[in-house]
Amino acid sequence: MSPAGWSGQFSFDAIGTSWRIDTPGELPPEIRDDVEDVIRDYDAVYSRFRSDSRIAVLASGGGEVNLPPSGEALGTLYRTLHRLTRGGMSPLVGGPLEHLGYDAGYSFTPQGPPMPAAAWDESFQWLGTTIRSRRPVTLDVGAAGKGQLVDLVSEYLHRAGHPHHTVDAGGDMRHCGPDTLRIALEHPYAPDTAIGVVDLRDRALCASASNRRRWADGLHHVLDATTGHCVDTVVATWVLADDALVADALATALFLAPPEVLLTEFDFDYVRISSEGQALYSSSLAGALF
């Protein structure tokens, strides 16, 4: 299950998922340490599951937070997708997620009926690498953060002299190298089967699914921020894009907006599975599904 001819394999667990980095040769120990530092640093800024993260101050009363340089691209992307999904996708979805029980203590106990996220209005600003909020808000960048982290690890490996690699964080991945990878798309209801196979080369592939991360009464983590309700019309999405930040974010956005709307501003390929088992896909992936 590793790319042909590549012998380097670095596997570890971080931010609640299994990571695997494949390279033509073994990565030296110091490079591995640095990779884990990249992930640790990111988590220390954005985790809503840690009371000591940099964004935690926003939840306890609002205020100002300075982000690392990557925060600018993240904020810009969220702002664009917030507009294209008419507010359905928002970094302020952390509040409603906690409310439904997906909280820092993993209580999985809803505190009441769904409630909408705080509006992204003038009281909340994400400009460049600065976030300012005039009221308490729970930020959740889970819809794009893992993808951006995959990109950051990939960029680090480039800088460290390892330009050929696959960075895979639990199925969200970015590939850089001369050989095409064949990736199976896992059946949303039958994980030992695949609904198709896509080719991946010098691109990112990210998936989102609502049917596995579920708790009480079929609640799951993909919410419409305008209502706080779980989105139940789509069960799984895959997006191929040039980088994992965009692929990851669009995989969630496809739960909240039709592909045509997102295609007006982004270049990507996709497969979207409805709760009735219907697949909608971009024409270039016509041969990918069985």
Next chain:
Amino acid sequence: MTHAVKKPHQRWALTGLAALSLLGSAACAASPTPSPGAGGGAGGDAANAAEPTSGAGGEAGYTDGMFSATGSYQTPGGEESIGVTVTLESGIVSDVQTEPMPSNGTTELYQGKFSSGIREQIVGTPLDDLSVDKVSGSSLTSGGFRTAIEQIKTEAAQ
């Protein structure tokens, strides 16, 4: 404001799309009702239906088979066409293929970008039967979440 001269072409394309969505909704409405003589009922796996239904059409009254049409529309660069092929099985749209027919570069870009397909029912193939490098999907994501859920289940069982 309106450019009446260009409308007929545009309307043709729009009518084509409207017809497609009508087919879709008719099929959806019909599917919960078991069709006479069909063993598993109409809600089954359309893509896996091996034998074509002889009566065809189903409740919706459409004949099974593949149907193709070409729609044309005006662009600033002239008239452009796009082909649409719809496959009907037991009165249900089981596949839609679009064929871009661009005559200039800009159209090629846009038609390629927005051209899409629909598979009425996904079909699983065992992973063991496939030669792949990796798997992408939901069971691999968020180990922490699953660990937490498992822990809760264990605690709740005690």
